Structure formats: structure tokens, C-alpha cells
Amino acid sequence: MIVVHHLNNSRSQRVLWLLEELGLPYEVKRYQRNAKTMLAPPELKAIHPLGKSPVITDGGQTVAETGAIIEYLLETYGQGRLIPAAGTPERLRFTYWLHYAEGSAMSPLLLKLVFANLPKRAPFLLKGLVGSVAAKAQSSFIDPQLKTHVDYWEAELGKADWFAGSEFSAADVQMSFPVEVAAVRVGFKGRPKLQAFLERIQARPAYQRALERGGLYKLG
Structure with a gap:
């Protein structure tokens, strides 16, 4: 079992x-x-x-x-x-997204969470300074990185409904976590393909x- x-x-x-x-x-x-x-x-x-x-x-x-x-x-x-079947372009895309989800996508999302919470955990007398440093890190580095990644997802989903191609696959299961996190920490305003993807996966009976x-x- x-x-x-x-x-x-x-x-x-x-x-x-x-x-x-x-x-x-x-x-x-x-x-x-x-x-x-x-x-x-x-x-x-x-x-x-x-x-x-x-x-x-x-x-x-x-x-x-x-x-x-x-x-x-x-x-x-x-x-x-x-x-997807071995040797197909879809299989190559499948492998890419399977590894990209944790290898590249989650890093800036995790940094966003860490730096957003830093001021809350700082000693009282340092909250202002820590908050200023955290805000600068987010605005100058983390947020631009996140925008690049999320815009990339939007563009890729403009090529097909699913990350590996026209058929739902485990690559979509793997990418669901960064997409769901980004929906909360970044937002999908002006990104209809990502919003539609999110709605499709969450409506699947197995997801429920x-x-x-x-x-x-x-x-x-």
C-alpha cells in the first residue's frame, strides 16, 4: 500500500x-x-x-x-x-516542466514569502530597518523575477491548454503548486491563460x- x-x-x-x-x-x-x-x-x-x-x-x-x-x-x-510518448516534443516539454517547477519556479516564490515575513519576525527596535531592507529586496529583485516567470507561464499556456501540450499530464500536476502560490502572491490580472488553467485544474474531479x-x- x-x-x-x-x-x-x-x-x-x-x-x-x-x-x-x-x-x-x-x-x-x-x-x-x-x-x-x-x-x-x-x-x-x-x-x-x-x-x-x-x-x-x-x-x-x-x-x-x-x-x-x-x-x-x-x-x-x-x-x-x-x-507523453517517449521521443516526442511533448515528452521533452513534460520533462522540462517537471523539473522547472521546483528547480526555477519556486525559488522567487519562496523568497517572496521569506522577505514578506521578515519584518514580522524582527526585534521591535529593528522592525523599521528590516522592513525597509525587505521591501527594497522585493521591489528591486524578487518582484521583477516573479513577473518574468509568471509572464513566461502565460505565454507558454498561449501555445496549448496544458504545459506539455494539448493533453493534460503529470507536468500540470507538478506546475499546479507554483501556479497556485503565484495566484496568491502575485495575482493573475491581465493573465487570462493562467487564470483559465487554474480554474481547469481545480475543477477536475480527481483534484476535488x-x-x-x-x-x-x-x-x-
Whole structure:
């Protein structure tokens, strides 16, 4: 039995969604973030040394990192579903987006979250200074980077409805997290392709079932 070690408000939601799309049986083991630090609980380190989510166990196998989990599930149980045929342009795009989602897209989104929260965590006497530095970092570097990435997604979705091409694939599952985070932290005003993509994925029955299993999550 596949066990998803599921952390609330985390990227492991994508794993639940993929499992629902594939129609695979699985068990959810829940973990809660620390309310103050928002970090994963130490119990996750018993599953994987880094103590991060997502991570799955399947028999004697332990697989961490969303991209690796997606590849493992498709290779082991996919039977050719949700992945373009080998040797096609769509397969190359699929591989690109599968790795881009975590390799490039999430970095500026994470920086946006960190710098937005820095003033809140600073000592009282330093709040003004820290807030000024954080605002400068966001306006001069982070926000322009985010705009470049989000505009890139919009342009790519102008070529086809889905990231790998004309058919829905696990690349869309992988890209769902940065897209959903960007919808909250950047916004999609003037970006109708991204807004339409967001509405399409959230309307999928498997997506809805994954929410029922994993619970609603906040990305703000």
C-alpha cells in the first residue's frame, strides 16, 4: 500500500492529486506544521532524514521530492498514463516542466514569502530597518523575477491548454503548486491563460477528491 506522509499546507497535495488521477489506492498519514514556526514536525525525520514533505513509502521503498515521486508513480503504476510518448516534443516539454517547477519556479516564490515575513519576525527596535531592507529586496529583485516567470507561464499556456501540450499530464500536476502560490502572491490580472488553467485544474474531479482526502490548504 502506498502511504503519503502528508503535511498540511504543503506540496504533498500534488501527490494526493496524482494518485487520484491514476486511481491508485493509498493511505494518508497526516502531520501538522508547528503553529509558530510553520516547520514540519520532527516525526517526519523518522520517515526521511530531511524531515520534509512530500515523501511516500511503498512497500520497502521510500521516495522523497515531488518530481521523483511523480516519476516513480508513473513508472511503477502509470501504464503510460499522464505522460507523453517517449521521443516526442511533448515528452521533452513534460520533462522540462517537471523539473522547472521546483528547480526555477519556486525559488522567487519562496523568497517572496521569506522577505514578506521578515519584518514580522524582527526585534521591535529593528522592525523599521528590516522592513525597509525587505521591501527594497522585493521591489528591486524578487518582484521583477516573479513577473518574468509568471509572464513566461502565460505565454507558454498561449501555445496549448496544458504545459506539455494539448493533453493534460503529470507536468500540470507538478506546475499546479507554483501556479497556485503565484495566484496568491502575485495575482493573475491581465493573465487570462493562467487564470483559465487554474480554474481547469481545480475543477477536475480527481483534484476535488484529493482535497477531500488531504484537506483544504492555504498558500498565502
